[in-house]
Amino acid sequence: MKKKSVFFSGMVLLVAIIAATAFYMYQKPRTSLADVKADYSVSAKDLYAAFQQDEKKASQQFVEKVVEVTGTVDNVQVSDSTISVLLVGDEMGGVNCSVRKNQDGAETTPAKGATVKVKGRCVGFLMDVNIVDAVIEK
C-alpha cells in the first residue's frame, strides 16, 4: 500500500515537472544574441560577396548562424522598435542589419561612414544579406 502511494506521488511529481518545463519552454521569449558567441566573424564585403557568388552554398554556411559582421555604415534608418543599419557590400547591395532597440531605448545609432561591428542571426539573401536580432558591438 505504502509502495503504491510513493509510486503515485512520484508520478504526479514527474508529470508536474514535465508540464512546468513544457510551459516554460513554450513561453520562452526569443533569445537575445548579446551573450551568444558568434559562429563566424566576417567583413560585410566578404559576406556579401559569398552570397553574390553562390547563394546556395553561402546559405548553407551562414543562414540560421550567428555572424559577426564588420563593415562601413552605408545608411541608417530608425523606426519605433528597430535600427536598420546597412553595411557596404558593393555598389548593388550590402548587409542589412536589423538592430533591436534596447528596452530603455539607449541603443546608440551609428553614424554614416563609421566602421562598426554588428552581431546577429543571418536569415538569407535578397538584394542584401539580411541579419536580424542584431546587436552593435563596441
Add this chain to the structure above:
Amino acid sequence: MKTLVFACLLSLLTGSLQAQTFITRNGYAGFFSKTPLEDIKAENRQLYAVIDATKKNLAFTCLVKGFLFPKQLMQEHFNENYIESDKFPKATFVGNYTGDVNAANAGKYPVQIKGQLTLHGVTQTIDVPGTIEVRDNKLIGASEFKLTPGDFNIKIPALVSEKIAKQIDVRVLVECNPK
C-alpha cells in the same frame, strides 16, 4: 543664355520625371492571429519594396525567416512546420494599383492593389485596399488585409487549430524613398 536656362530647366524636369521609382529595404510586414486561447504576432522589418509611380507597379519581397515572433518556440514551429522556410525561403508580391496618386502633390490617396502573392510556394491573386501617402518626397504605402493559410497550402494540425485564427490579419507599411 536663354537656351542654357531652358536646357537646365529641361534637365531638371526630366530628372524629376525619372525619379518616379521609390524603394525601401526596411519596409514592415506583420501578421496577427487572435483567438481566445492565443495571440500570435510576427513582424518582419526587412521588407524590400519598389513602387513605380508612373506605371503604377509595385513589387515586394522578404525573407520568411525574417518574421520574428516574441516566443522562440513559436518562431521555430512557424518556420519548420507551417511555412517550411528552408524549402520556400522567400515571399513575394508583384502587382499594380489603381487610384490617382500624384507623387508631386502631398496627400493620402486611397488605392486598390491587385497582384500575385507567392508564399509557401503557392501563388494566389490578391485584390486588397490600401493607401499611398505622398509626404516629404516619399511614398508611404499601407495596406491591411486577411489571408487564409489553407489558400497557400499551409496545413494547421487539428491539435492547434483552436489556437490559430482561420484568417490571419496582415499589415504592410512601406516608406519608400526616391531611387
